Amino acid sequence: MKLFSSVNDVDDVNALVKEALKLKQFPYAHKSLGENKTMALVFLNPSLRTRMSTQKAALNLGMNVMVLNMDKEGWALELRDNVIMNGNTVEHIREAAAVMGQYADIIGVRSFPGLKNREEDYSEMIFNKFVEFCGVPVVSLESATRHPLQSLADLVTIEELKTRSKPRVVLTWAPHIKPLPQAVPNSFAEWMCKADVDFTIAHPAGYELCGDFTNGAKITHNQDEALADADFIYVKNWSAYEPYGKILPGNQDWMLTNEKLKITNNAKVMHCLPVRRNLELSDEILDGASSVVVHEAANRVWAAQAVLKRMLEGLS
Ligand code: CP
DSSP: OOEESSGGGOSOHHHHHHHHHHHHHOTTTTTTTTTTOEEEEEESSOOSHHHHHHHHHHHHTTOEEEEEEHHHHSOOEEOOSSOOOOSSOOEEHHHHHHHHHHHOSEEEEEOOOOSSOHHHHHTTHHHHHHHHHHOSOEEESSOSSOOHHHHHHHHHHHHHHOSSSSOEEEEEEOOOSSOOOSHHHHHHHHHHTTSSSEEEEEOOTTOOOOGGGOTTOEEESOHHHHHTTOSEEEEEOOOOTTTTTOOOSOOGGGSBOHHHHTTSSSOEEEOOSOOOBTTTBOHHHHTSTTBOHHHHHHHHHHHHHHHHHHHHHHOO
16 A cells, blocks of 8 residues: 555455454554654644554554654745745745655655635645655545544444444534534545445535535434434534535534434444534533543554555555
């Protein structure tokens, strides 16, 4: 594997999930695979889970790890071609990515969308320029439109905790005070549409995701209808795709509560974290028996380790 940017980079999703679960059982079974290999984790935006879990995954495989908080510690990057760099940008992404590729065998990149220009965000310009210029395998640590390591960890969690062979999985929109990217719900939808699950997306009118990511999903504006008999409820806020990056008025009643859970099949509640308590998810759910958010975050290690193992196996 030379690129992990979406579910489309994975030949066999089930095999990758199984690999992650095997690594969870035997974390150090491939300790020599990454010997004398270096992972660079490059963050253009903040992170807790992605940073720590991917670093731990690389260390479990015997790799050396370098972390660069590009937004705070690196030079301001120029992304456009054919410009006179007489403004605030100091280094062009062409040189920056190429130099990183000299120091690292695998590079991870996190680059959020600006949420101002949909065409620019959905072209994945920053992430794709890293891929183009660094010359080594690249793993997405969350890009403008997708968060594949999160989605793989989510699927691993569902596989581990499911109580029936084809569980009912619901992605439900939740309120927030800030416009958030569509990367997590896009990615979750894309992975669930390829998994052996019965998948529904519930959101208020106006929060339709881009159809490229939801092909095969049932979509409803009725949250109660979606929650009925659900085995897993994935809670997430996202801003509108049209008008792009906007929060629409109302919909505070979409926050999940224990009362709403009563109609589910004893559903487990998931969230990628970080979560704003009592805005996106209630205390009673996060502190109750139905929440699996910490379990899910723990699985980020095994998802990342499965992907890095595939990439290391592909290095000559
Ligand atoms: N879920 C997730 O990606 O968390 P971080 O933003 O903290 O990495």
